[in-house]
Amino acid sequence: MVAVDHDAARPQLRAVREAVFIREQGVPAGIEIDDLDPRCRHVLARDRHGRPIGTARLAPDGRIGRMAVLPEWRGHGVGSALLHALLRIARGQGLSRVNLHAQAGAIDFYRRHGFVPVGPPFMEAGIEHQAMAQRLDRPVEVHDRAGAVAATVAVVAAARRRLWIHSRALDPGLYDHRRVLAALRRFATGGHGPQVRVLLHDALAAQRAHAPLIALGQRLPSVFAFREVEDPVDRDCPSALVANDAGGYFLRPLGHRFDGETEHHARARARQLSAGIDEVWERARSCSELRALSL
Incomplete structure (x- = not known):
């Protein structure tokens, strides 16, 4: 699990995200690829052969997103490793709070990692989501x-x-x-x-x-x-x-x-x-x- 430079790792980041979001989930390419990417911190998971299998990003405002793991690697702890890597980066940057939009099927995953729901569910890119957040500077009530x-x-x-x-x-x-x-x-x-x-x-x-x-x-x-x-x-x-x-x-x-x-x-x-x-x-x-x- 490594933090990577966006420009240098762009092909590998895109390979995972296009496979998961665009081809698997049907998210329009115009929504998945945005202008925020170059300003985010990115983490990349690779298999033992160096092939990309998962990725995620942290925006300057503390928003975690673009969490994607290839289907054959789900259930093996890749998602948890990606999330922990981003939380380490966030704490290193002195952020007091991180937030994300969790797909409905991933809410329990984020709950297990300390995130709590904020507000009601909503639709984003045609998929039901739930806003969630975690405080990094004090206990969560x-x-x-x-x-x-x-x-x-x-x-x-x-x-x-x-x-x-x-x-x-x-x-x-x-x-x-x-x-x-x-x-x-x-x-x-x-x-x-x-x-x-x-x-x-x-x-x-x-x-x-x-x-x-x-x-x-x-x-x-x-x-x-x-x-x-x-x-x-x-x-x-x-x-x-x-x-x-x-x-x-x-x-x-x-x-x-x-x-x-x-x-x-x-x-x-x-x-x-x-x-x-x-x-x-x-x-x-x-x-x-x-x-x-x-x-």
Whole structure:
């Protein structure tokens, strides 16, 4: 994944964009090719033979666009690599905010990378789109269950090898949501020695509710570890958290609510929060009853 000069790489950029936007999606060439290109920062993905397989651009005002990956390379992490490269460039330029117009089918992809919808859907070039944005200078506010699900999925999806979950009783409506469970399952079965520490306040309540995350942990006991807080001071902590080892977190000051804040490139803050869980973890008791094959 490399940043490229527009003029030097124009044939390769055009090859990918014409294949995806013009031939595959039917976007008119007059719309796809514009005067903004020379003023944008471009990133290009190539295969091991040096052939272009994906590209995207960042406009001076922080607008991400022209995200295109050849069909045979979709689902292999190329799009995520392109997006992360542009976000690094944006932060390097000191931008406080980036935005984009996501095609309807790509909204979940951008949600997983920390973008939130802005306004209603609209039509652009004959295709339904959704405006989305991400703050780079401060946490993004989360206000409702949909936002909480999106923020949790994004933190889990970006994890490298470790996740920390702090919850009162595995939050019905959040950790039993199909998208959250699917993200946790992908992380847990993705190899590279994944580890998930789940710190609970009320293990019995989660057990009685037949929380699906417990069942997932039973199937993957080498990945998931469950403990319950015992110290009265720890039990008085009202917050809930999911954090990863890549600088992402979603913190809810009141754990029984869905609202909170999330960031995806805040390594110092994420380390501080996960270290706090580790401290409580050492004082907590192991939930051996959650290892049972039957609830």
